[in-house]
Amino acid sequence: MTASQSFDSTFILCELAGTTYAIRSQAVRQMEMVEQITPVPNAPDFVEGVVFSRGQVVPAISLRRRFGFEPRPHDLKSRLIVISHANRIVGLLVDGAREFISISEEQQQDPPEALAAMSGRYLQAIARVNERLILILDLEAVLNFSASLDEAV
Amino acid sequence: MVSRSSRGKSPAGDEAARILHETDEVAQATRGLAATAAEIVRGVENQTRSIEGAVDLANSVASSLKDTKLQATTIVESVEVVASSVNELAASIEEIDATTRQMASSVSDSSVTIEQTSASIRRVTSNAESMAGSSTQVKSAMLQMAASVKQIASDATDMTSSVEETASTIEEMARSVRGVADSTVDLSVAAEQTSSSINEMAASIEQVGATTKTLSATVEEVATSIEQMSRSVAGTAQNVDRIAEAANDAATTATELDRSIKSVAVMARQADEATRRVVMSAEEGGEAVQKSIKGIVRVRESIGQSAGVIKEMGKRASEIGGIIGTINLISERTNLLSLNASIEAARAGEAGRGFAVVAEEIRNLADRAARATAEIETIIRSLQDVAQEAVTASADGMRIADESSELAEGGMAGLRRILTGVKESSTLVGQIAQACQEQANAGQSVVTSIATTAAEAKLAATGTAEQAKAAQSVVTSTINLRKMAVQLAQGMDEQGKAAREIVKAGQSTRTLAEQVRRATNEQATGAAQIAQAMSAVRKGMESSARAILEQTRASDEIGRQTDHLGTMIESVAGGMAEQSKATEETARSVKLIRQQAAEVAKGISEQAQACRLMRKSVEQITRQIALIAKANQDHETSTVDILQRLTEIRSVTAQNAVGVRETEKGLANLRDRTQLLSTISEEMTVAPKSAARRTPPTAKKPTRKPRKKSS
Structure with a gap:
């Protein structure tokens, strides 16, 4: 894989409710283990609280809640993926x-139209790597809760 | 002849011719007398001897048969017979004696007269001629007489032998009388015994009489009982039939019973064996339970140990889990770090390219470690689960072991109880088997005995039927028996009376037997004495026989002399022819002589008769002796009288003998005188001289000459 390619198309794979999602590595600042989450009052339900990451308070968003899955307690494999997008740093809580x-452009394809109305709005593309089906997240859509988020933060 | 001679003597003193004639007659008579006297002498001698024997006999009889009245009377009678004959003899002899004396005197007187009558002798000589013929006749008569004497002799011999026989018979009789005496003693004893036996018998007959009455009553009862018995026998016969049937049924049943007993015995034996096996199994089970209890205890202990070990292992596994968590954390952090490194490297672009590779390498190692740790965690988790299960299981096992132990204990106790029970039942089964065996044996014998019983019952049925018949006949017989018993009782009464009479008769028999015994003893003694007397009689008979033999011889001599006389007479005959007158006279005299000879024969026959009388008397005596043997009275006095009389007879006979001897002497004188007379007559008649001499011997010959020769 080429550097550009690899740079452009490197992804962090995460697991959520049995499904593998992919997040562009360019957007990821760092990754941490889920340790102390301090809940914040009047925050949306998908925001679990805030965490300290490298000296900064980062909101921790439960992708499960965001995606409408049943929440579950965190464990050793649970991860907090700190993303920096649109000048905002958000922590995404995933199962693992x-x-x-690296996923090439050829491996990516658009999500089906039938899904676009509902869950498709969070998916940028769907990739198929080594017989694995990987859903590439659209961070813009995922993080389009700025108002409420801003209000919360 | 006595009267004739006495008649001839009394007119002696009358006429000379008549005297001569008478003298002649006297001579003849004298010759006859002499002959008779000689006979008498011999008879008297014999008689004397016989009387001597009879006296001895009488003495012995008197001494021996003193007790016998009949003996005495018969002896008296026979002796009276003898005495009368002897008396007769004595009287005749006395008469002879007297006549002889008178004759002697007359002869002496007549001798003178004879001389005067010598003339008449011529007539005598003439008579002699006729006498010669007469002598021939005399001779034949003498021969006849001799034959008769021989006959007498043989008769006497026969008599002697018959006396011998009589004597031997008497001896035998005496012996048998002795035997009878012995037997009589035995008889007396036997009579004694018989008497006592008869007494006992009478007593027993009395008892039997009484018993017979009882018997009669008993027979009544028996008759009743037998009738009952007959009835019961009939019932028994029916019952026996039923019994026979029942016995047959019983035999069948017993056979079945025997079979079932045998099968029971077999089963009992099998049960016994099974029980033994059960006992063995139970004992083995008991041991196994004991072992299992011990094993359970050990299992419990080991389970406890295992539980401890497993808990320990669980703890270790938990520790390992902790370590694995740490390793997991480390691997996760490593993965995280490598991811962050990759992100940084990707940011750094080209510069971070190498770093990205290392980060990826680290991430791969961390993933491998995470995977291995996950595997270990899985293993540990399952291990912990297994340990937990093992702990739970061991707890359960312990509980089960405890329960098993308890159950085993209970089972052990139960086994012990089972063992005891089984042992008891084994004993009982053994006993049952034994009992069954005994029962089988008993059943067999029951079968056998029932079979026997059945057979016997059949026999009994047959027998009882016969019994019933027999009982019927017994009943009939019993009725007869009852009648007979009544008759028997009556008969026994009569028998009792008869027995009493028999007792009396037996007592008198005993007395009589005693008397008979005494009499027989005496008889035996008397018989012995009679035997002795008979031997004496035999001796007398022998001497009589001897005398008769002598007589016979004398008769022979007479015969010879008669022959001689015949020849002489024949020679005289010529001379005598001339003297016819005298010879005629002589013939007359010879006639007289013949008459005398006939008288001599008569006397001899008288003597023979006397002998026969004697023999008869002896026979009578013998018979009377036999009669005497039966008698038993005292006749001593009579015997003594007889003895005295016999003695008197003896003395009289002796006197007779003396008288007869005197007569003989007188006769001898007479003969001499007659010879003288004859001589005178011879002288008177010159011619017949030799004839006159021979005449006297012819007259005397029959008696005189034999007598001289014999003596």
């Missing part, structure tokens, strides 16, 4: 994230 892979 252990892989860093």
Whole structure:
């Protein structure tokens, strides 16, 4: 894999409710283990609280809640993926994230139109790598809760 | 002849011719007398001897048969017979004696007269001629007489032998009388015994009489009982039939019973064996339970140990889990770090390219470690689960072991109880088997005995039927028996009376037997004495026989002399022819002589008769002796009288003998005188001289000459 390619198309794979999602590695500042989450009052339900990450208070968003899955307690594999997008740093809580892979453009395809109305709005593309189906998240859509988020933060 | 001679003597003193004639007659008579006297002498001698024997006999009889009245009377009678004959003899002899004396005197007187009558002798000589013929006749008569004497002799011999026989018979009789005496003693004893036996018998007959009455009553009862018995026998016969049927049924049943007993015995034996096996199994089970209890205890202990070990292992596994968590954390952090490194490297672009590779390498190692740790965690988790399960299981096992132990204990106790029970039942089964065996044996014998019983019952049925018949006949017989018993009782009464009479008769028999015994003893003694007397009689008979033999011889001599006389007479005959007158006279005299000879024969026959009388008397005596043997009265006096009389007879006979001897002497004188007379007559008649001499011997010959020769 080429550097550009690899740079452009490197992704962090994370697991959520049995499904593998991919997040562009360019957007990821760092990754941390889920330790102390301090809940914040009047925050949306998908925001679990805030955490300290590298000296900064980062809101921790439960992708499960955001995606409408049943929440579950955190464990050793649970990860907090700190993303920096649109000058905002947000922590995404996932069930697990252990892989860093490159996905080429050819491997990516648009999500089906039938899904676009509902869950498709969070998906940028769907990739197929080594017979694995990986859903590439649209961070813009995922993080489009700025108002409420701003109000919360 | 006595009267004739006495008549001839009394007119002696009358006429000379008549005297001569008478003298002649006297001579003849004298010759006859002499002959008779000689006979008498011999008879008297014999008689004397016989009387001597009879006296001895009488003495012995008197001494021996003193007790016998009949003996005495018969002896008296026979002796009276003898005495009368002897008396007769004595009287005749006395008469002879007297006549002889008178004759002697007359002869002496007549001798003178004879001389005067010598003339008449011529007539005598003439008579002699006729006498010669007469002598021939005399001779034949003498021969006849001799034959008769021989006959007498043989008769006497026969008599002697018959006396011998009589004597031997008497001896035998005496012996048998002795035997009878012995037997009589035995008889007396036997009579004694018989008497006592008869007494006992009478007593027993009395008892039997009484018993017979009882018997009669008993027979009544028996008759009743037998009738009952007959009835019961009939019932028994029916019952026996039923019994026979029942016995047959019983035999069948017993056979079945025997079979079932045998099968029971077999089963009992099998049960016994099974029980033994059960006992063995129970004992083995008991041991196994004991072992299992011990094993359970050990299992419990080991389970406890295992539980401890497993808990320990669980603890270790938990520790390992902790370590694995740490390793997991480390691997996660490593993964995280490598991811962050990759992100940084990606940011750094080209510069971070190498770093990205290292980060990826680290991330791969961390992933491998995470995977291995996950595997270990899985293993530990399952291990912990297993340990937990093991702990739970061991707890359960312990509980089960405890329960098993308890159950085993209970089972052990139960086994012990089972063992005891089984042992008891084994004993009982053994006893049952034994009892069954005994029962089988008993059943067999029951079968056998029932079979026997059945057979016997059949026999009994047959027998009882016969019994019933027999009982019927017994009943009939019993009725007869009852009648007979009544008759028997009556008969026994009569028998009792008869027995009493028999007792009396037996007592008198005993007395009589005693008397008979005494009499027989005496008889035996008397018989012995009679035997002795008979031997004496035999001796007398022998001497009589001897005398008769002598007589016979004398008769022979007479015969010879008669022959001689015949020849002489024949020679005289010529001479005598001339003297016819005298010879005629002589013939007359010879006639007289013949008459005398006939008288001599008569006397001899008288003597023979006397002998026969004697023999008869002896026979009578013998018979009377036999009669005497039966008698038993005292006749001593009579015997003594007889003895005295016999003695008198003896003395009289002795006197007779003396008288007869005197007569003989007188006769001898007479003969001499007659010879003288004859001589004178011879002288008177010159011619017949030799004839006159021979005449006297012819007259005397029959008696005189034999007598001289014999003596």
